[in-house]
Amino acid sequence: ESNLGRRKEGGKEEKGVARVGNMSSVGTGYDLSASTFSPDGRVFQINYALKAVENSSTSVALRVKDGVILGAEKLVISKMISPESGRRVHMVDHGIGVAISGFVADARQLVARCQEEAFSYRDIFGSTIPVRVLAQRMANYMQVYTLYSYVRPFGASILIAGVDEENHQPQVFQVEPTGITVGCFGAAIGKGRQSAKTEMEKLDLANLTCEEAVKELAKIIHTIHDDIKDKNFILELGWVSPQSNYKYERVPRELVAQAEKAAKEALGDLSDMEEEDI
Amino acid sequence: RGGWGGMAGQAQAVSTGTTIVAVAFDGGVVLGADSRVSTGTYVSNRASDKITPLGGQAFLCRSGSAADTEAISDYVRHFVRQHEGELQEDPDVATVARMAMSINYQNKDRLMGAMIVAGWDAHEGGQVWSLPIGGTLVRTPWAIDGSGSTYIWGFLDSEYREGMTEAETVEFVKTAVALAMARDGSSGGVIRTVTVTAEGSKRGLFTGKSIPQFQDELPEPAWVR
Numbered sequence: 001e002s003n004l005g006r007r008k009e010g011g012k013e014e015k016g017v018a019r020v021g022n023m024s025s026v027g028t029g030y031d032l033s034a035s036t037f038s039p040d041g042r043v044f045q046i047n048y049a050l051k052a053v054e055n056s057s058t059s060v061a062l063r064v065k066d067g068v069i070l071g072a073e074k075l076v077i078s079k080m081i082s083p084e085s086g087r088r089v090h091m092v093d094h095g096i097g098v099a100i101s102g103f104v105a106d107a108r109q110l111v112a113r114c115q116e117e118a119f120s121y122r123d124i125f126g127s128t129i130p131v132r133v134l135a136q137r138m139a140n141y142m143q144v145y146t147l148y149s150y151v152r153p154f155g156a157s158i159l160i161a162g163v164d165e166e167n168h169q170p171q172v173f174q175v176e177p178t179g180i181t182v183g184c185f186g187a188a189i190g191k192g193r194q195s196a197k198t199e200m201e202k203l204d205l206a207n208l209t210c211e212e213a214v215k216e217l218a219k220i221i222h223t224i225h226d227d228i229k230d231k232n233f234i235l236e237l238g239w240v241s242p243q244s245n246y247k248y249e250r251v252p253r254e255l256v257a258q259a260e261k262a263a264k265e266a267l268g269d270l271s272d273m274e275e276e277d278i
Numbered sequence: 279r280g281g282w283g284g285m286a287g288q289a290q291a292v293s294t295g296t297t298i299v300a301v302a303f304d305g306g307v308v309l310g311a312d313s314r315v316s317t318g319t320y321v322s323n324r325a326s327d328k329i330t331p332l333g334g335q336a337f338l339c340r341s342g343s344a345a346d347t348e349a350i351s352d353y354v355r356h357f358v359r360q361h362e363g364e365l366q367e368d369p370d371v372a373t374v375a376r377m378a379m380s381i382n383y384q385n386k387d388r389l390m391g392a393m394i395v396a397g398w399d400a401h402e403g404g405q406v407w408s409l410p411i412g413g414t415l416v417r418t419p420w421a422i423d424g425s426g427s428t429y430i431w432g433f434l435d436s437e438y439r440e441g442m443t444e445a446e447t448v449e450f451v452k453t454a455v456a457l458a459m460a461r462d463g464s465s466g467g468v469i470r471t472v473t474v475t476a477e478g479s480k481r482g483l484f485t486g487k488s489i490p491q492f493q494d495e496l497p498e499p500a501w502v503r
Contacts, residue, residue, distance in 0.1 A: 125361065125369075126376040133364055166370075166401050 033149035045153055046146050049177035052155035053102035057233070058190035058224055059088060061099060061159040062200070062217055063172040064208040067241035068161035069251070070099040071217040073192065073225055076232040089238040089250075093118035095128055095162045097238045097248040101190035102156030102177075110158050110175075113141060131162040135173035135181040143179025153177040157189040162248065163240045170240070192224030199223055210241035214251055218259035222267055235260060295464025296328060297426030298339035299454045300396040301438070302419050303447040306404040306475035307396040310451035311339055312426065312459050313467035324467045333358030334368035335474050336397035338378065341424035342411065347391040354378045371397040375407035375415060383413025392423045398474045426458030426465035433457055448473060448482065456490040 030036055031044030038044060059072040072088035089099045092114045100107035117137050121129035138158065145153045154177050161172045174187040185205045188196035199220045208216065214237060221235055237251040237259075251259075299310040311328040314321055330338045330351045338354070340347035357377050361369050375395035382389060393409040408414070408421040420438055422430060433454055442450060452469055459465045469489055471482035 124377070124380070125373045127370070127373060130365065136364075 034146050034151070034153060035149040043146060046178050049102075049153040049155050050157075053157045053177065053189055054191060054193075056101045056103075056190050057088075057230070058188060058192035058196060058221065059099040059101045059159055060188045060196050060200075060217060060220055061161045061172045061174075061184070061186070062203075062205060062208075062213050063161070063170045063185045064205050064210060064213045066170070067163055067210040067213075067239060067244075067246070068097075068170045068172055069210060069213045069217050069241075070097050070159060070161050070238045071221055072099050072101075072236045073190070073221050074234040074236050075230055076234060083234055087236065089236045091238075091248045092134070092160070092162075093122070093128055094247050095165060095240050096131060096134065097161055097240060099159040099161070099236075099238075100156055101158075102154070104156075106154045107156035107158065110138065110142070110154060110156060114138060114158070114160065128165045130164050130166075131160060131171035131173060132183065134162075135160050135171075135175055135183070138175045139179050139181035142175060142177055146177070146179055159187050159189060161240065163246045165246075168246065192221075192226070195224040196220050210239055210243065211255070214239065214255055215259045215262050218256070219263040219266055222260070222263040295426075295462075296341035296424030297422070297430070297455050297458035297462060297465040298328060298341050298394055298424045299422045299427075299430075299434075299451050300339060300394045300406045300420065301442075301447050301451055302396070302404040302406045303442045303444060304404070306398050306444060306473060307406055308444070308447045308451045309337055309339055309394070309396050309472045309474070310455045311470050312424075312455055312465040313470060314459075314465055315344055316464050321466075326467075327470055329470055329472045331355075331479075332374050332378070332395065332397075333362060334371065334374060334397065335399060335479065336369075336371045336374040336395055337472050337474065337479070339394040339396070339423070340391065342392045343390040346389045347393060350378060350381050350389065350391050350393070353381055368399065370399045370401050371395065371405045371407065372399075372402065372417075375405075375409065375417075379409050379413055379415035382409055382411070386411075386413050394421045394423055396421075396474070398476060400476075404474070422454070424458075424465065426455075426462035429461040430454050430458045444473060444475065452484060453490050457492065459489070460492060460495070 030038035034043055034045040057073045057075045062069045070089045074088050089097060090111045092098050098111055098114055117134055118129045142154050145151050157176045159174055163170045172184045172187055173181050174184055175181045186200035203216055218235060225233055237256050238248060239251050240246055240248050295316050297312045301308050309329050313325045315323040315326045328340045332338050332354050338351050354377050358369060358374055378395055382391060390411055392411050395407045395409060398404050406418055406421050408416050408418055420434060422434060448471060451471060455469045469484040473480045
């Protein structure tokens, strides 16, 4: 039998997967192109693309009673960079916004594609593209890049959030490099997604208003931000809410400032408690 | 050589030389049309159906070139069906009307179709959309088109009221088509109607005696039973 892809370490034998020290698993031989399956039914290039997203800064989206909120943790790598630059939350069409995590360059292409799809839908059908239709089109688009050896999958995930024109129904969809899209009440992507999801699950999203949700989202992002490993960050927030007439807009500065202040106070209280324990 | 349209040796395109009417009421629309299809003076079909379903709860009234409007309706039905697949629900009447309009507009140099798209959807209720030749799209409370429509503009202008019931609207549409059929040589045959509401669509057919007659019509001979 061929030894290709087999490695024994500590008695654990897995075909196609090698563990090299403390590094994450590597698919020996079956991971060189997206057109190759591994013997255990994986396409490793897709897994690696997901890793790229997992290692990037966090984005979160919430679907609440009367609208949707999008938020991103934009890490500040240098004080010389203009804070307005490197946007993570974009407008796709009147009532739809998109937040990105992963390779920013790949994600920008996805945002451009979202805008093209929305524009062409409006051109042909005369109305705003329903959020679920946009999400499915983007998923189908991303899936194509998982088929061939001469391209690589997108190293980015996107959160599409909007309020459908017809029935004022808020919708949030997560689209991944795998080509899957899933509709969510709360979605998080990037390095802090697990903590973010834990925080989101504590909320009664169906009964939150957009104004309340802005504060909650600010708190979530401040909570999951890793002060030690990462430097400063800027909180980018966008929404589609009754206050914005169901158009996608950046959340007004005063509201963002209030929300951040409340978030820091809440976290400040927590760290006070920790000191008392000591 | 005698013949078709009196123009020796020159064939006339098959035209729907028609009367088509659509009127919206609170809760739906009523579409109506005559049934005559003519090639010159020859009536090639005296009982045709000029009201075509397009998909969802939208219907098309066709006038102008029969071939053009049939081809347009086939294309629209095809694209509506594709759109339904992506949307996973019935498209709005406005969307269907827009798709028909874009075919008219993009091919305006080659087509001669004057149409009305009308129907019901949950978003806007009963709607009537005019699609004259050239690719205009405009929503109106009522619309008429075809050669016979020239004789009934005054009737609709003066007799249309908002807030009619479904039954009143059906009578109104029937009367309008009958008046046009009485004066337009290219309109005649039977009156077909389609009523579209939240509950769906119903077809009506009015022949012979059930077509309204007006004061200058000859009375039926006594010997007719």
